[in-house]
Amino acid sequence: MRRNVALEEAQDLLLSLADPVGECQLALFDAVGRVLSRDIEAPFNLPPFDKSPLDGYAVRAQDIAQASADNPVVLEVVEEVAAGHTARRKVTTKTAIKVMTGTAIPAGADAVIKFEDVRRAGNICKFFHPVKAGGNIVPAGEDVRKGEVIAARGTTVSPALVGLIAALGYAEVPVFDKVKIAVISTGDELVDSSQKLQPGKIYNSNLPSLVAACLKLGTQITALGNVPDELDAIANIISLGLADADIVITTGGVSVGDYDVVPDALARLGADVIYRGVNMKPGSPAVAAEANGKFVICLSGNPAAALITFELIAVPLIKKKMGLNSYLPARLGAKLGDDFAKASPQRRFLRGRFQVAEGVNRVMLTGEQGNGVLKSLVNCNAYVDVPAGSGRMVAGQDVSVLIVGDVFGR
Ligand code: AMP
Ligand code: MG
Numbered sequence: 001m002r003r004n005v006a007l008e009e010a011q012d013l014l015l016s017l018a019d020p021v022g023e024c025q026l027a028l029f030d031a032v033g034r035v036l037s038r039d040i041e042a043p044f045n046l047p048p049f050d051k052s053p054l055d056g057y058a059v060r061a062q063d064i065a066q067a068s069a070d071n072p073v074v075l076e077v078v079e080e081v082a083a084g085h086t087a088r089r090k091v092t093t094k095t096a097i098k099v100m101t102g103t104a105i106p107a108g109a110d111a112v113i114k115f116e117d118v119r120r121a122g123n124i125c126k127f128f129h130p131v132k133a134g135g136n137i138v139p140a141g142e143d144v145r146k147g148e149v150i151a152a153r154g155t156t157v158s159p160a161l162v163g164l165i166a167a168l169g170y171a172e173v174p175v176f177d178k179v180k181i182a183v184i185s186t187g188d189e190l191v192d193s194s195q196k197l198q199p200g201k202i203y204n205s206n207l208p209s210l211v212a213a214c215l216k217l218g219t220q221i222t223a224l225g226n227v228p229d230e231l232d233a234i235a236n237i238i239s240l241g242l243a244d245a246d247i248v249i250t251t252g253g254v255s256v257g258d259y260d261v262v263p264d265a266l267a268r269l270g271a272d273v274i275y276r277g278v279n280m281k282p283g284s285p286a287v288a289a290e291a292n293g294k295f296v297i298c299l300s301g302n303p304a305a306a307l308i309t310f311e312l313i314a315v316p317l318i319k320k321k322m323g324l325n326s327y328l329p330a331r332l333g334a335k336l337g338d339d340f341a342k343a344s345p346q347r348r349f350l351r352g353r354f355q356v357a358e359g360v361n362r363v364m365l366t367g368e369q370g371n372g373v374l375k376s377l378v379n380c381n382a383y384v385d386v387p388a389g390s391g392r393m394v395a396g397q398d399v400s401v402l403i404v405g406d407v408f409g410r
Contacts (some may be wrong), residue, residue, distance in 0.1 A: 001274065001275065002278050004187060005275045007279070010286070014317040015320050017274070018178045018295070021322070023038070023389070028173055029075040031165075032162055034175035034218070036154065037176045037323055039149045039297070041148065041150070042168055043168060044168070045144065045146050048142065050137050050138065050139055050140050053103060054101055057096040057097070057098055057125060057141050058091055058109035059109055061175045063093060067127045067129055072126040077120065077404060079106070081099050081103050081104075087104075100323070105137055108145045110405045112136035125197060128280055162293055180219070180222070180246050182223075182247075182249070183213045183214065184241060184369040185301070186262060187226065187253065190203070190226045191226075207223055213311075215219040218322070219318060224237055224240065234265040238266070248297075250298045254286065254298045254299065254301075266289045274289060275346070275386045278309070280346070286313060295317060297310075302372045308349055308351075315327070316328050331402055332400075332401055333401075334362055334363040335360060336364050336393055336395055339394050340391065342370075343390065343392060344389070346386045346388050349386070350383065351367070351377055352401065353380060366380045380408055383401060384399050385402060
């Protein structure tokens with residue numbers, strides 16, 4: 001077991017132990033947001049045939065090579081073909097076949113002239129300009145070539161990818177299973193919203209916020225509820241969580257107080273503690289353990305600490321288990337938008353809102369930064385990474401931020 005590791009060490013230790021969960025086949029309509037468990041290869045060209053991108057006339061380019069406004073070339077229209085149908089005849093010398101957008105180019109033709117450029121009377125059509133061979137033809141395979149990997153394992157399925165997979169004729173998609181997470185909160189002082197608040201009690205906010213965060217990631221969640229600060233109760237509920245979930249997340253009871261019995265519960269269960277303590281504020285008492293290839297991620301009970309360490313420690317682990325190819329938050333440089341008067345003896349993450357204004361990366365602090373303050377996380381999309389030993393910080397100074405939320409409001 002390691003003590004008081006750097007955040008990056010905590011992340012690396014967990015990532016090095018984690019493998020993606022199993023995979024399944026999902027109906028295409030259910031796959032959006034899921035992660036591909038295999039590369040998807042194109043079984044054929046897309047489009048599958050040379051096609052017309054417009055309504056017009058399929059011709060042989062050489063037949064109208066001499067056409068001009070003064071000397072139009074006359075061709076006979078021998079057939080009309082709608083999209084979804086194929087021409088019965090070929091385009092031969094001095095003939096044309098009328099085609100619609102999306103129609104397969106009839107045999108013999110090597111170009112299309114758009115409908116508006118042609119004057120037609122009965123079956124006779126006049127062409128007023130030449131076209132080069134291949135003109136106005138969308139070649140087979142323009143979009144996707146047979147055998148091409150259109151999306152790699154670890155890609156999140158987007159609506160566009162659903163469309164592409166559908167266009168290639170697949171009805172099902174191989175995706176990773178949902179990662180199963182059990183969330184537990186601990187603390188004698190906590191009640192849920194169905195109960196009346198008695199003196200000394202507070203409503204449980206970590207359980208709902210962490211359940212929400214896990215749902216947003218697309219995991220399958222079991223909210224196991226709150227347990228009092230009692231060794232047996234905590235050990236039992238973690239064990240219950242481990243029976244089914246890939247990852248159990250607990251909050252509270254990991255500091256060094258008399259009632260902080262979560263580490264004892266891990267020992268009771270025979271779990272291997274990976275680290276105890278992370279050098280960061282908020283959230284330094286965090287603990288992680290492994291039991292039979294499953295993880296127990298124990299976070300401080302302070303509401304902001306719980307969410308920030310969830311984001312920085314649990315999310316990368318969850319993303320790796322989900323099968324994603326990238327798990328860590330993006331790091332960017334930015335100008336600090338506000339002063340921050342306190343010195344930071346310990347490495348600290350400040351809640352901020354990152355934005356790009358007139359080409360400059362800027363991060364505004366979102367309010368009070370105390371361990372228990374939740375409000376400043378509501379509009380937070382980035383954490384300012386303040387190195388240990390920093391003095392007071394001033395607006396305009398360069399800082400490094402980790403992006404943890406939507407930057408462009410999407
Ligand atoms: P602990 O980590 O158990 O020492 O808790 C630290 C602080 O966070 C205490 O003030 C707790 O009351 C508070 N706290 C712990 N768990 C929760 C929770 N689930 N919801 C809201 N506050 C909590
Ligand atoms: Mg507690």
